[in-house]
Amino acid sequence: MNEYPSKTLQEAVEAIGSLPGVGSRSALRLALHLLRQPGENIHHFAAAVDALADKVHYCKVCNMISDSDTCLICSDDKRDRNTICVVESVRDVMSIEATGQYHGVYHVLGGIISPINGIGPGDLSIDRLVERLQESITPAEVILALSGDVEGETTSFYIYRKIAGLAGKISTLARGLGFGDDLEYADSLTLGRSIVNRQEFRPR
Amino acid sequence: MNEYPSKTLQEAVEAIGSLPGVGSRSALRLALHLLRQPGENIHHFAAAVDALADKVHYCKVCNMISDSDTCLICSDDKRDRNTICVVESVRDVMSIEATGQYHGVYHVLGGIISPINGIGPGDLSIDRLVERLQESITPAEVILALSGDVEGETTSFYIYRKIAGLAGKISTLARGLGFGDDLEYADSLTLGRSIVNRQEFRPR
Numbered sequence: 001m002n003e004y005p006s007k008t009l010q011e012a013v014e015a016i017g018s019l020p021g022v023g024s025r026s027a028l029r030l031a032l033h034l035l036r037q038p039g040e041n042i043h044h045f046a047a048a049v050d051a052l053a054d055k056v057h058y059c060k061v062c063n064m065i066s067d068s069d070t071c072l073i074c075s076d077d078k079r080d081r082n083t084i085c086v087v088e089s090v091r092d093v094m095s096i097e098a099t100g101q102y103h104g105v106y107h108v109l110g111g112i113i114s115p116i117n118g119i120g121p122g123d124l125s126i127d128r129l130v131e132r133l134q135e136s137i138t139p140a141e142v143i144l145a146l147s148g149d150v151e152g153e154t155t156s157f158y159i160y161r162k163i164a165g166l167a168g169k170i171s172t173l174a175r176g177l178g179f180g181d182d183l184e185y186a187d188s189l190t191l192g193r194s195i196v197n198r199q200e201f202r203p204r
Numbered sequence: 205m206n207e208y209p210s211k212t213l214q215e216a217v218e219a220i221g222s223l224p225g226v227g228s229r230s231a232l233r234l235a236l237h238l239l240r241q242p243g244e245n246i247h248h249f250a251a252a253v254d255a256l257a258d259k260v261h262y263c264k265v266c267n268m269i270s271d272s273d274t275c276l277i278c279s280d281d282k283r284d285r286n287t288i289c290v291v292e293s294v295r296d297v298m299s300i301e302a303t304g305q306y307h308g309v310y311h312v313l314g315g316i317i318s319p320i321n322g323i324g325p326g327d328l329s330i331d332r333l334v335e336r337l338q339e340s341i342t343p344a345e346v347i348l349a350l351s352g353d354v355e356g357e358t359t360s361f362y363i364y365r366k367i368a369g370l371a372g373k374i375s376t377l378a379r380g381l382g383f384g385d386d387l388e389y390a391d392s393l394t395l396g397r398s399i400v401n402r403q404e405f406r407p408r
Contacts, residue, residue: 005298052216
């Protein structure tokens with residue numbers, strides 16, 4: 001007998017085990033869990049995942065995932081189309097949306113410049129951002145909301161050079177101590193920047 | 205905008221998040237990972253999982269999962285059919301098979317008696333085990349390879365009473381310190397049983 005009692009099980013375990021962070025033991029556990037479910041539940045699960053292949057569109061304006069050609073944010077008249085927040089991924093949009101503090105639109109790059117991973121500027125939707133700014137009637141504010149590591153900074157700088165003459169204003173996220181953070185446990189880079197970029201104290 | 209930018213994404217995240225041990229954040233991460241794959245990979249993943257619903261059979265002899273009516277172990281002439289190892293689940297069979305030390309056949313209960321989870325003897329394949337022993341020509345040895353906790357012990361005892369007159373011999377797994385275990389870190393129940401059930405020292 002080979003390791004798996006059933007080729008069908010083996011294929012399911014291998015498929016599940018191909019997901020990032022799911023080891024072969026977890027994959028087996030999950031496959032056996034699914035196997036114990038009623039057939040209709042398994043079909044439902046498979047169909048929900050299968051739909052990702054064909055039913056998800058990308059917004060033609062901002063590259064966000066969507067169920068139609070234009071995403072819910074770009075088609076929302078209440079959003080300020082003159083403020084464009086540039087993010088790496090769909091998750092970043094969801095994180096910012098969850099704050100409820102942002103009312104502009106987005107531009108999803110679909111990644112970040114990373115020579116080590118073979119991702120260059122041409123793999124991202126940077127040209128589309130340039131076109132978008134060229135098409136806009138009044139110069140928009142562009143917020144570069146990328147991560148603060150080397151790859152994020154490199155990408156921000158690359159985009160900055162590309163759009164410098166096209167955007168009305170180019171800003172980036174405020175960085176510093178998190179609310180509730182203890183000075184004692186803050187890393188010195190963050191704490192240092194928090195001091196340099198200190199803001200006027202405004203009692204509420 | 206609701207929390208998800210796409211209903212398709214939301215349904216996939218909810219399906220993946222219904223798996224045990226997969227939280228909503230992990231489910232989103234996995235769904236977005238799948239979304240970044242080529243469509244054919246997503247179809248392959250979904251089809252492999254979908255097949256669990258229809259293509260997996262249960263062995264009519266031992267209740268093990270299989271691709272046909274009789275599992276690979278029960279249809280293997282080299283296995284000793286007069287030794288039946290009773291286990292809770294498919295995973296236990298795979299664990300024992302991985303040791304390469306067992307050459308008999310199995311009987312998969314499909315669970316364990318657990319009043320708290322509403323699982324009674326009727327939900328398990330115990331009657332089928334009784335029939336199997338009644339049908340056998342020479343009385344078989346039955347190994348009760350269930351866990352050592354209260355539910356496992358209860359199930360073992362229940363089966364023991366059911367098959368006492370039908371089996372040639374009823375045994376259970378040896379329990380004690382694991383090979384390589386340190387006395388210092390062993391739990392006292394295990395260490396105590398290891399002393400009571402000590403075995404003759406046989407130098408190799």
